[in-house]
Amino acid sequence: MIINPVTRISGFMEIDADIEDNVVADARTEGLLFRGFENMLEGRSPFDAVYFTQRICGICSSAHALASTMALENAMSIAPSQQGRYLRDLIHGCEFLQNHIRHFYQYTAPDFIRLPESNALFATDHNDFRLPKEKNDRIVQHYFDSLAYSRSAHEMLAILGGKAPHNHGIFVGGVTAPATPEKITRFRALLLEIRTFICSKMIPDAYTIADYYKEYFANGRGYGNFLTFGCFNAYHKLGTLYVDPVTNRDGKITPLNPGEITETIYTSWYTAETETYTPYETITQPELEKDDGYSWVKAPRYRGLPYEVGPLARMWLSGAYRHGISTMDRTIARVLEAKKITDVMLTLLNNLIPCVSMQKKYQIPESGRGAGLVDTTRGALGHWVKIENKVISLYQIITPSGWNLSTRSRDLLPGPGEKAMIGATVINPDVPVELGRIIRSFDPCVSCATHVYSKGNLIRTMQVVP
Amino acid sequence: MNTTSGSCPNFSMRLETASMLFHKAVDAVQQGQIPKRNLIWLELTGCAGNIISLLNGEDPDFKGLISQMVHYLYDNSLMAAEGEFAMDQLFDALDSDYILAVEGAVSTKDEGLYTIIGRWKGRPITAYEVIQTFGERAAHVIAVGTCASDGGISAARPNPAQCVGIQNLLNRKVIKLPGCPCHPDWFMGTLAYTLLFGEPELDARQRPLMFYSTLIHDLCPRRPCFDRGVFATQLGEDTCMFKLGCRGPVTRVDCPIRKWNDRVNWPIGDDGPCIGCAMFGFPDKMEPFVRFDTT
Numbered sequence: 002m003i004i005n006p007v008t009r010i011s012g013f014m015e016i017d018a019d020i021e022d023n024v025v026a027d028a029r030t031e032g033l034l035f036r037g038f039e040n041m042l043e044g045r046s047p048f049d050a051v052y053f054t055q056r057i058c059g060i061c062s063s064a065h066a067l068a069s070t071m072a073l074e075n076a077m078s079i080a081p082s083q084q085g086r087y088l089r090d091l092i093h094g095c096e097f098l099q100n101h102i103r104h105f106y107q108y109t110a111p112d113f114i115r116l117p118e119s120n121a122l123f124a125t126d127h128n129d130f131r132l133p134k135e136k137n138d139r140i141v142q143h144y145f146d147s148l149a150y151s152r153s154a155h156e157m158l159a160i161l162g163g164k165a166p167h168n169h170g171i172f173v174g175g176v177t178a179p180a181t182p183e184k185i186t187r188f189r190a191l192l193l194e195i196r197t198f199i200c201s202k203m204i205p206d207a208y209t210i211a212d213y214y215k216e217y218f219a220n221g222r223g224y225g226n227f228l229t230f231g232c233f234n235a236y237h238k239l240g241t242l243y244v245d246p247v248t249n250r251d252g253k254i255t256p257l258n259p260g261e262i263t264e265t266i267y268t269s270w271y272t273a274e275t276e277t278y279t280p281y282e283t284i285t286q287p288e289l290e291k292d293d294g295y296s297w298v299k300a301p302r303y304r305g306l307p308y309e310v311g312p313l314a315r316m317w318l319s320g321a322y323r324h325g326i327s328t329m330d331r332t333i334a335r336v337l338e339a340k341k342i343t344d345v346m347l348t349l350l351n352n353l354i355p356c357v358s359m360q361k362k363y364q365i366p367e368s369g370r371g372a373g374l375v376d377t378t379r380g381a382l383g384h385w386v387k388i389e390n391k392v393i394s395l396y397q398i399i400t401p402s403g404w405n406l407s408t409r410s411r412d413l414l415p416g417p418g419e420k421a422m423i424g425a426t427v428i429n430p431d432v433p434v435e436l437g438r439i440i441r442s443f444d445p446c447v448s449c450a451t452h453v454y455s456k457g458n459l460i461r462t463m464q465v466v467p
Numbered sequence: 468m469n470t471t472s473g474s475c476p477n478f479s480m481r482l483e484t485a486s487m488l489f490h491k492a493v494d495a496v497q498q499g500q501i502p503k504r505n506l507i508w509l510e511l512t513g514c515a516g517n518i519i520s521l522l523n524g525e526d527p528d529f530k531g532l533i534s535q536m537v538h539y540l541y542d543n544s545l546m547a548a549e550g551e552f553a554m555d556q557l558f559d560a561l562d563s564d565y566i567l568a569v570e571g572a573v574s575t576k577d578e579g580l581y582t583i584i585g586r587w588k589g590r591p592i593t594a595y596e597v598i599q600t601f602g603e604r605a606a607h608v609i610a611v612g613t614c615a616s617d618g619g620i621s622a623a624r625p626n627p628a629q630c631v632g633i634q635n636l637l638n639r640k641v642i643k644l645p646g647c648p649c650h651p652d653w654f655m656g657t658l659a660y661t662l663l664f665g666e667p668e669l670d671a672r673q674r675p676l677m678f679y680s681t682l683i684h685d686l687c688p689r690r691p692c693f694d695r696g697v698f699a700t701q702l703g704e705d706t707c708m709f710k711l712g713c714r715g716p717v718t719r720v721d722c723p724i725r726k727w728n729d730r731v732n733w734p735i736g737d738d739g740p741c742i743g744c745a746m747f748g749f750p751d752k753m754e755p756f757v758r759f760d761t762t
Binding site for chain 2: 123155
């Protein structure tokens with residue numbers, strides 16, 4: 002069984018699933034888009050990475066701006082000011098709100114509610130819509146109402162960051178422009194409106210859907226291994242407002258050691274000096290004729306194991322949500338996290354000092370290296386940069402969707418997204434609506450995950466289009 | 468925050484262009500003066516930032532677009548359908564009258580296998596195939612954003628996926644709306660104009676004059692600083708950023724008056740240089756984006 006395109010995600014993706022007696026026996030997720038950002042960045046000015054890497058993804062560009070900025074600061078031994086951190090984390094917070102609102106209403110809800118089919122965009126091929134008309138119609142109304150709030154979240158982002166998507170605000174040292182009292186006031190007003198929408202509409206709507214699709218609390222579990230790089234944390238005065246870098250395995254929460262992050266290419270069509278390597282070590286070369294290869298997607302690992310990242314991982318690891326690990330828990334954790342982020346943003350806003358300048362005339366070092374690790378809308382994002390002769394000599398990116406959609410290493414353990422689908426019941430294998438629902442709960446971003454990957458296995462087997 | 472040039476009637480009128488055209492088009496549809504035509508939105512080799520930007524439109528907004536102005540048939544990011552059923556919706560429209568909007572460049576390497584937009588009748592459909600199939604038959608083709616217009620960041624050196632703008636693959640004229648991303652007004656205004664009157668007047672690079680006729684530098688509120696030689700030496704200063712690498716002097720688009728996200732701000736307003744994202748040759752010919760070594 003193949004689903005392609007998996008719509009309502011960012012980018013292109015195929016699910017190949019073997020379904021036996023209505024149960025998923027095996028499943029593979031494959032990205033279908035290749036651009037090669039890491040190759041492009043070689044030889045460019047390190048500063049340009051901040052604006053360049055944002056173009057990896059149109060829905061989470063600020064995340065890349067932030068990780069890239071942190072990697073540069075690390076390489077240049079620059080500590081951002083606390084006011085600078087508050088401001089750029091506020092910009093990042095806007096992106097969380099924008100993303101979570103759009104992911105819930107525009108990407109997730111159409112799996113469970115019937116949108117007006119008079120509109121061709123909303124035609125579906127299944128009939129598994131269970132909400133009573135009145136409740137269904139209320140969420141349909143919120144589908145359209147939500148557009149104003151996700152738009153407002155980007156307006157807030159632009160107040161501090163110039164424009165969205167692809168902002169100009171986040172930069173080495175903090176942000177480019179100081180916040181004026183006028184900006185802070187307008188930002189706060191929009192934030193409070195969004196918060197009201199999240200609390201009074203989005204969270205209740207998620208629970209309403211959950212009431213009618215209870216079996217989705219029992220599928221899509223995956224491994225239960227969680228990892229976060231931390232976000233909105235370790236401020237000098239404010240401490241940690243959300244979550245520190247930690248991991249969970251077998252119910253045990255331990256601090257993250259970034260030195261134990263690796264990527265492996267055993268089932269990916271690449272060669273490198275070693276099959277498993279750390280981010281600073283190598284950029285892989287494509288190799289199509291590889292016997293064990295089945296995909297171009299690589300396999301990020303922590304201590305050799307696949308880990309799930311994202312809102313459920315963060316809410317679990319921070320102790321804010323421990324109801325369960327499933328398709329529906331992922332969606333509920335996401336909407337609850339949106340509220341949590343508004344709390345964090347209000348705290349940061351209350352601690353802003355207006356009109357503080359934080360920029361300097363920076364010098365690019367002759368050589369250096371640095372890492373920027375931060376949790377973003379979809380989970381743990383890492384940028385690693387090496388500088389030689391004042392230009393980028395190596396740039397490595399491991400994205401959240403790289404973790405969640407990862408392929409298999411020598412132990413043949415499926416990636417977290419694959420694992421979540423395996424074992425799921427599919428009522429009608431001709432219309433496997435369950436699989437799309439499960440994989441969308443991860444909020445896959447294939448624009449991100451496949452910035453260096455493609456649908457390689459097709460190259461040998463598919464019919465080439467004339 | 469939003470005070471520049473508000474008093475100039477030329478500027479304030481231009482801010483109404485997209486909204487006015489949209490409402491005219493919707494009225495004409497409702498009164499049966501023009502048909503409600505089909506719109507297909509293809510995402511190809513890019514970041515999907517242009518559809519996100521389109522959702523940011525306020526007046527006109529996305530809901531108005533899909534419910535009042537056109538029959539919006541296909542969009543990978545927003546359609547409820549998935550898999551083969553979604554692809555059927557696309558291919559069923561092939562013989563109908565439709566306007567094609569495209570975001571993203573087209574990867575041409577290895578017969579286009581680096582971007583596959585879906586599987587139809589068991590066969591993977593590449594961006595390379597779909598743009599040629601749907602591009603030639605469309606009533607109008609609108610390239611939305613810099614990648615679709617000229618290759619953009621997807622074609623940055625060494626261009627690993629061998630990306631090109633869609634015009635390179637089509638034997639017909641494409642309307643180009645470069646910008647990374649494309650401003651929702653530029654798209655909505657162009658689409659509404661096209662529905663009402665046909666193709667708008669374009670410049671030599673196929674961009675609608677109503678949005679792309681002015682140089683950022685000529686309308687920049689910091690132009691007086693440039694003229695007097697007052698230059699910023701670091702980001703975050705409110706003077707001219709020419710020496711930090713600002714590409715306003717070569718970038719032709721109306722950001723200084725239109726601004727972004729409900730007109731609340733724009734890159735130069737945020738004390739960061741313009742990086743020329745709406746220009747042919749972005750990013751390679753616009754780099755370095757930021758420099759501190761100009762004397």
